[in-house]
Amino acid sequence: MQLFPCPFCGPRDETEFHYGGDAGNARPDGGDVPIDRWAGYLYLRSNPKGAAREIWVHMNCGEFFVMERDTLTHTVLSSAELGGEHAA
C-alpha cells in the first residue's frame, strides 16, 4: 500500500483515494464539437510509461487534486490542488 499526499490532509493511505482521470483533459463545450475531438475527450488516454499527471480524489475530504506520479516506479512526484476554473 502506498501513501498519497492529499494537498489538504497530508499523506494518507492509497485506499482512501480514487483515480479521476488524466489531468489536462479539457472538456470541449458545445453541441457542434467535432466528433473526433469529443471522442478524444471521452475515450483517448495517454497511458504514459513514467511521469504522469493525473486527477485523483481523496474520498475522505472530497477534494480533487492533481498528482504527478511515476507509473513505473509508483513514486509520487508532486500533488497540488486544482488550479482554478479548469484543471489544466
Added chain:
Amino acid sequence: MTASRLATGGSAIDRSRPLRFSFDGTSVDGFSGDTIASALLAGDVAVVGRSFKYHRPRGIWGAGVEEPNALVDIGGASPNTRATTEPAREGLVAKSVNATPNALSDRNAFLDRFSRFIPAAFYYKTFMWPDWHMFEPRIRAMAGLGKVDTDWTSQGTSDQINHHCDVLVVGAGPAGLAAAGLAAGAGLSVTLVDDQRKPGGSLGHRASEIDGRPAALWIEETLAALVGGGHLILPSTTAFGIYDHNLVGLNQRHFDGRPDTLWRVRPRRIVLATGAIERPLPFASNDLPGILSADAALCYLRHHAVLAGRRIVVATNNDSAYEVAEAVADAGAEVTLVDIRRDGMPDAKVRTIKGRALASAAGKLRVEGVTLDDGTRLDADCVLVSGGWTPTIHLFGQARGKLAWSEARAAFLPGDPVECISVAGAAAGAVSLSDVFAGAERAVASLGQAKVAAPRSTGPETTAGIVAAWPVPGSKGRVWIDYQNDVTVKDVELAARENFVSVEHLKRYTTLGMATDQGKTSNLPGLALMAGITGRTVPEVGTTTYRPPFTPVPLASVAGARVGELMAPVRRLPLENVHRASGAVFQEYGGWLRPAHYGGRGADADRAIQDEALRARQSVALFDGSTLGKIEVIGTKAAEFVDFLYYNTMSTLKPGRCRYGFMLSENGVVFDDGVLVRLDEHRFVVSCSSSHVAAVHARLEEWRQDRFGRNAVYIHNATSEMATLTVSGPNARKLLETVGFGLSLDDASLPHMAIGRGVYAGDEVRIARVSFTGDRSYEISIRADRAEPLWAHLRQAGQKFDAVLIGLEALMILRAEKGFIVIGKDTDGTTLPHDLGSEGPRAKRQTEYVGRRSLFTEEASRGDRLQLVGLTVPRGEAPLPTGAHGIKRRDGRLYSQGFVTSSYQSPTLGQPIALGLIERGAARHGETIEIQHLGKHRSATIAAPCAYDPAGGRLNA
C-alpha cells in the same frame, strides 16, 4: 532407539512441565518449550509425513520456517502447519499430511515404485485423452498436502494494527539485536521483530562470547535496554512482505487461542537482519528420514537437549558443520565427519574424512548408512548435512532489490542498495560474529551517532570456507532438489530437455520452489543445476521473483474485522427498529437495508406485497423514503450549476417548486433520475435515487471543483440528516390535515410538484408534493432523530383511513403501473434520454450540459434504438419473466429486439404489467411480439409505459 532426549540441558524446555500430545494416533511426550518437531525427534519418530507426489517417507529436515517435510494438520485453519515452528501443547492432536492411514504405513506408498513413469509434468502428457478433467479429481486426491477443514470457523477476529517507527529491525539474531541497540542508542524509536519465540538467533545454539561475557547475558541486557527505552519487541512475529513505499506486513502469533494479529508498519528505515538458511547436499536418496540440516540438529541439541542419532555422519562443504560434529560427539554420539574439501579447516575432534562426498544414502523408512564417492560404506542412523548457507534476502528482493552473485559465499547477496533499507548479518553474507556486528553498525550509521558502544565479539569466530557442491547433471540414483514438491535432478534435466530453461519456466514446469516452503532450501540448488545443464553461470540463470508472503499468512489476519456483516456494511434507516416492531421483512437495496414488505414471510411474502399495493391505491399508504438523496447545492452560481448537471433546464424552476429530470454521463447515458427542489433563489436540493447518493455527490463535487470553482457553489450531502416519510393515496391529504403542520395543504397553496415548509412538534419539516406512485403524495422530511414521533402520529392518524404500511416491493409495483422507471433496472449502459421518451431538451436546449455532444452522434440518432415501452399479456397469464427477450425471426434465425426490464402482477388492474426496452418500441404500440425466455415462447403486446391512470387524474384526486 536412535534419536533421544539427553538427561540434562535444553535452554528452551522446562522439564518441570511435561506434556503429552498425539501424532497419527500415537502419544508423544515432551516438555513445555518443545516444538512438535523437537518432541517427535526426542521420541525418535522418524517418519513424519509423506511426500507430495510419490508418497515417499519423509522426516524432519530443519528447525525453522524453511521446513519442507514436517507439515502436520493440527485442525483449525492451518492444515499445513510446520511442526518445526508450532509449540507442542498438552492434548494437541496432530496428524501427518498426504498419508492414509498414517505416515508410517501409507497405502499410496506404492506410487514411488512407478516414479519413473510419473516425472515432472507427466499429467500434461499422459492424461490428455479424452479429457484431463476426467482424471483430475482422482489425481488430486492422491497428491497434495493437508486438507482444509471446511467446517472450521474463526474464533473471534484478528486485530489489525497500524504502526509507525523510525527503524524496523527484522530478525533478532546478533545483527538485529546489535542494530536495534545502536538505533535506540541514537535516540530513534525502534521496533524489533523475530519469528522465533525467543530472540537471539544463532547465538542461542552457536558458541559465542560478546564483550568478554556469555552471549546470553548480552542478549538479556540488550532486550532489557530496548524495553526500558519504550521500544517495541515482537517475538513470534514474521515480517512476511514489503510493499510500496516500504510498508511492511507483520503477522504476530499468540499461542493463547487468540487469532494472529496483522501489523502494518511504516518505518522510516528498515534493517533486514534475517539470517541465512542451510542448504542440503546432493546425493542419491538424500530425502530419507534421519537426514537433517546440521544446524537444525545443533538447535535441537542446544534448545531441546535432543540428540538426533547415535551413529552420526556429518557431511559438509563448509566450515560451519565442524562445530556441529564436535557438539553431537560431546553429547555422546559416534560421529564421522565427511568433508568434500581436501584442506582448509584443521581436522575436527572426531573421525574426519576429507576430500570425499556422499554418493548415496541407504535405508527404507529411515537412513541406515551412506556410501561415499570412493565406495566406502558407513553405517549411520542419522546424517547431518550442510550444503552451505542461503542468505534470507526475500524481503530485500520483494522491495525490488537487485541481487549480486558471490562466488566466495556460493550465494546471492544483496546488491545495489534499496532506498531506506539496510541488510545486515548473515543475510548480507557476513559469517563471523565480528563481521556481523560491523555490518549492524554500518546499517544504522546513517541514522545518527549512537550514544552506546557497539558490541564486540570476543569468542570463537565462525568462518565460511565454502566450496560449492551443487547437484550435477547425470547423477546416479534419485537426487532430491525440492523435498516438498518431489523434484529430482532428473526432473530438472527433463525440463531443460524440453526447453523450460528460464528459471520461471523451470519453476512452473517442475513445481520447484512452490507450495508452503516456497523453495527456501531448494531454489538455489535447482537453479545452480539448471546453470550446470545449460552451460550458464548461476547469475545468468537468475532467481525467480520474490513475492510476499515469506511464510503463509492466515487469511483471517488479512481479513481482520472485515467479515460477516462488516464485510460490506449496509446503510440503515433511522426508523429500522420501529419497522422491525411492525413486522417488516428487510432486504438490502443498493446498499440500504430497507423494509421489503410488512408481515408475510416465505411463501406468504407475495400475498403481503400484493395486499400492500392494492390497499395503497384504495385509501392511503405510509412509506419510509428516508434513503432518497438530499444533496443541497448552494451559492450564487447554483442555478447555472444545476443547469449544467441536468439534461433538463432547471434554472427556470421557481423557488418552492420541484422538477423531475435526468442526469447524464458524458457519454450521454442516463446516469440518474430524480426530482430537483428549488428552496430559494440560490439553494437547490438534489433528490437523487437512493442507491446513487454517493455517486451523484461525487459527481457534483467533481464538476464544482473542476469547472465552477471552489467558491462559486457549495455542495452539502444532507441525506442522512433527515428522514423522509411518504404519505400517498387518495386520502393522503385528509390524513395530513388531521396531523397539522401549520401550513395550508390545499391544492392552490401546495399543488403537485411544489414544496411547503411546516412545523411539527417544534421542528421544521419540508413537505414536497412529488409522487412515485401516481397517487396524490406528500414526502415529509424531518430531522432524522425526531422522525419517530411523527411516524407514530401518522400511523395513529391513519387508522381512521385504513392506512397501510408499504415496503419497497409494493412501491415497485405501484411505480411500474405508472410506467415510472428505475435507472439501472429499466435502463442499461446504453440508454439515452430520448430512448425514454424525453426528447425535449435534446431538441431545444441551447445551453451546455453534461453529455450533450454524445446525444448527437451517429449511434444516438439510429432509428432502431431500444425504447421504453409497456408490455401487456392477457389477463390470467403469469407475469413475463424479467430479462426475457423480445425476439424477431429472420432467415430462420432468432434475433433479440430488446428485453423485459420490470415485470409484476398488478393487484389493482388484476393482470400482469411489464416495462421493457424494445427496438423502435415508441412507434410500435399495439403490435404483438414474440417473447423468449429459457427456451419458452410467449407473446406480448407493446403498449405505452403507463398502464394505470394515464391521464394522471389521481395525482389530484
